[in-house]
Amino acid sequence: MTTKAGAIALLALCEVLAMSLWFAASAVAPQLKALYHLDGLHQAAFASAVALGFVVGTLASAMLGLADRLDPRRLFCAAALLGAAANAGMVLVDPAGWGAVALRLVVGISAAGLYPVGMKLASTWATTDMGLLVGILVAALVLGSASSFLVAGFGGLAWQTPVLASSACAVLAGGLILFLRLGPRLARAAAFRPAVALHALRDPALRLANFGYFGHMWELYAMWAWIGVFLEASFRAADPGLAGTPWARLATFAVIGAGAVGSLLGGWFADRWGRTRLTIGAMLASGTCAVLAGTLFGASPWLVVALCLVWGVTVVADSAQFSASVMELADPSVTGTMVTAQTCIGFLLTIVSIHLIPPVVALVGWHFAFAVLAVGPLLGAWAMARLRRHPESVLLAGGRR
Structure with missing residues (x-):
């Protein structure tokens, strides 16, 4: 090519x-x-x-x-x-x-x-x-x-x-x-410097951007990991005749795949509205879906899938904006370290939230299980709202915050 x-x-x-x-x-x-x-x-x-x-x-x-x-x-x-x-x-x-x-x-x-x-x-x-x-x-x-x-x-x-x-x-x-074919701008990545990794949590603006990402990650991969099991159980509760059919897995593909639309729209809106505004809106929307999904457990599969499709779009819409925010806020000499630290902590958090769902399901059932994921985007939206008021937020998205 x-x-x-x-x-x-x-x-x-x-x-x-x-x-x-x-x-x-x-x-x-x-x-x-x-x-x-x-x-x-x-x-x-x-x-x-x-x-x-x-x-x-x-x-x-x-x-x-x-x-x-x-x-x-x-x-x-x-x-x-x-x-x-x-x-x-x-x-x-x-x-x-x-x-x-x-x-x-x-x-x-x-x-x-x-x-x-x-x-x-x-x-x-x-x-x-x-x-x-x-x-x-x-x-x-x-x-x-x-x-x-x-x-x-x-x-x-x-x-x-x-x-x-x-x-x-x-x-x-x-x-x-x-x-x-490689493009004309092949450059060395910024070196990873473990000694300065904690700066990602010490600098106020970077800390808020990272907390936004951590809230996002608390929800994202746990939702992806368990949405198929949730839909399978919900379809079966609504109509036992759907047990063992492929519809829940096809719906899972549609729900997760809808995030592709979310990521493209999220980038487009972030460039025009600003990163903090986009991330706050996306996290509030996805957190709301996390709470509502359980309340529809066992309802009409069409209704459940419709809500989950909205969740699938909004849960990914802000994904790219957190690393972009860190790259804009951090000193260029430590960008590589900041992004690596952000990514690693975020994925470590997903391990906790992924493993949290089964015991919550055993305790309160699917009606309330996904509600624990809403904590992440709620706190993430709060962090990004704080960042929006921070003086350094003018560095984001060409001044659009």
């Missing part, structure tokens, strides 16, 4: 294909639960192990400077192949054993060479449109994450089929990325 548009299109396709690995196990969790009697802890571990692996991989890559030492296309290819192998390994081990969880950890480590490296590849083509390029990459990540649920939604498939399909997609992504 020699043109900018062609290169970005190819990169987005590779991201969609490779990121299908992330929820490959979660997409078939209902089948695995029925076949192997998995408990809530084990189902949660399928998702949280990927998040933990992503943190490990992100830190290792930053400390070793892999994206600068290696051709990013080759690094992406190697990560895609590693993730594909670890993901495919699930069909060879006992899904109810911890070996399967360990393989999900490796998938998470490999993901650190997919999405962040994809951002670096996109930045080589950026001029004044980095916001748009980030939005495209986030949309690709969302579609890729949702794609496993689409494959799992085809009725009559053994659980191994969606898992192997996502591995095949990742292998294809690893091959296609080698045909990507």
